[in-house]
Amino acid sequence: MKQDKPLQPDAAIFDMDGTLFETDTLLIPVHERVFRTLREEGLYSEETPSVDILLGCLGMLLEDIWRQVMPSSTEEARKRADELLLQYELEGLAAGEGSLYPHVEQTLRVLKARGVKLFIASNGLEHYVKGIAEHRGIASLFDGIYSAGEYGTRSKVDLVARLLEDHGLQSSHVWMVGDRSSDVEAGKRNGLVSIGCAYARYGEGSELCDADRLIHDFRQLVDER
Template sequence: METTTRLKKPEAMLFDMDGTLFQTETLLLPAYHKMFDRLRTEGIYTGETPPESLVLSTLGMILDDIWKTVLPDLDAEGRNRANEIMLELEVEGLQSGNTKLYPQVKETLQALKSQGVKLFVASNGVEHYVKGVAHAHDIYSLFDGVYSAGEYKTRTKVDLVHRLLTDHNIQSAWMVGDRSSDVEAGKKNGQTVIGCEYAGFGNHSELQGSDTIIHSFDQLLKLYEEAK
């Protein structure tokens, strides 16, 4: 762990989903390749499948920005079709039972909840996907709320986190995530940020401004126990 300041115990923890709780590539990459096969079959897309690194680099973005990055030459209708196919394939993937959370995620969440910490998800993903991942991995019931940009129509994670904090009258929280959008969301809402550097999607510079950086999810429990 890399700690820059003494942490205070929060009343709540807010978690990003992709790259923080969920090993997104276990679902995303198989669906990604199948989606482009479908787009080519339907005559919507004719090129090669863009590299996996491109779609992985978009994790944490809102949906519109993801498709503008991955499919910059398609019109809105084409992007909407790509999104429909992707969601369909992701549902199939979650039902397959072949996707994974990061090690010790469920156990750590259970331990934090048992100590009275309120737990939330704050994700830029679409509602069906974010809640689907939580249900598929039997962690949905651990959360006091599952917030997504898709459900609340927020343009930034700053806005989403503000909505969450206001809805639940939370004064002190740790924002836990792996991207710069998580750092921004926590800091602009006056909260502590725990940067997660184990997914490998972003780079170290994205987590600048975090109060602490962890290299495995279960380190979060020790941080909480040592906080004053």
Template sequence: MNSVNTKLLKKPEAMIFDMDGTLFKTETLLIPAYDRLFTQLREEGVYTGETPPVERMLSSLGMVLDDLWERVLPGEDKKVHERADELLLENELTGLHQFDTQLYPGTKAMLEELKSSGVRLFVASNGLEGYVKGIADAHHITPLFEELYSAGQYQTASKVDLVHILLEKHGISSAWMVGDRSSDVEAGLQNGLTVIGCAYAGFCGEHELKGSHQIIQSFKELTSLYLKAEEQ
């Protein structure tokens, strides 16, 4: 764990979590759902090419959906992107009950500990509403959160906007933004929050978490950071 800034951290009123690559081990659901998606697209005649490398999809997580599909399927018609969206969500929601999907080790216990310490917990994800809420429901963590926010539900163009809505709606004055993508760092910094970068998913590039106040190598380190942080 990078501890350079630990003494500067202040205990927050709330923590706002990304979902993919932060709480949820995305590849346990995405890889089988992704393979099935492209089989279906070809069967429907919507898409005739090869299945793009799944690494391209994994490295695009955290983007809003329009940008994600432009990266995974560049040059394809918007109708292809929209159908891919629909089928991937269907496969993921079904897969939550068919595949051995996983949260990162210790996630549920750590969330319970933070909540019992009085921290208000939220999710802010660039994913679709059904996907974000489906993961939380399938892994029995929904009751731990005050609310689950998704770009799909609020039709936000960026996570900066989504987090701003969350902060305004709940009257939050201090929070930690916890995530594994540059979009999480940007959302936290532009909203005046402390940013905790998560480096354990393995999807992000070398500079993805640049600007984070602290970088952790496992989710379990978050509780330790909270306990060491100074009172407001």
């Protein structure tokens, strides 16, 4: 893993959950509501799975997440869980629940002022990803917000490739910033500088071992902390 600070890029692509957004500040109360409703509707009869399982799956596609969280459930239950999760997340965001990580907005504004084009690439649902950006007041900072839910991509690699092509970006001058192995892979396979966010990783500690650089504070993207 390289630790030298990369030169300022022409563009930076950010994951959302675990990178910009402190997901557990929203997901913990939402998780309990989802399973309470599933039981009320007769679609799930087991105890509520640990929210840590769900948090550990962040970065995956939703259909893969539910196979991990509720492996013995029916397809009907998983589809309903999709609907409830989005509904309760958007309600929570509108009510002021959920926080960005410290210094995210300020750092994004510094990068924007320096002429860096900013993007989001997330494996989440379109309305969830855009809802976070809008409700937390950062949507206007981005030149594009891409999600697997909107573009129907099967991997973060494909989603980032689509973003790069759409905006005519030269890969060697772009950062991919994220907290999961899928973000590192998306950066590497698209020829980007891969920056791993080690401040609040929801996955395994080894996931970022192939990143070009690690940061432990979001401000490290603009200074030498």
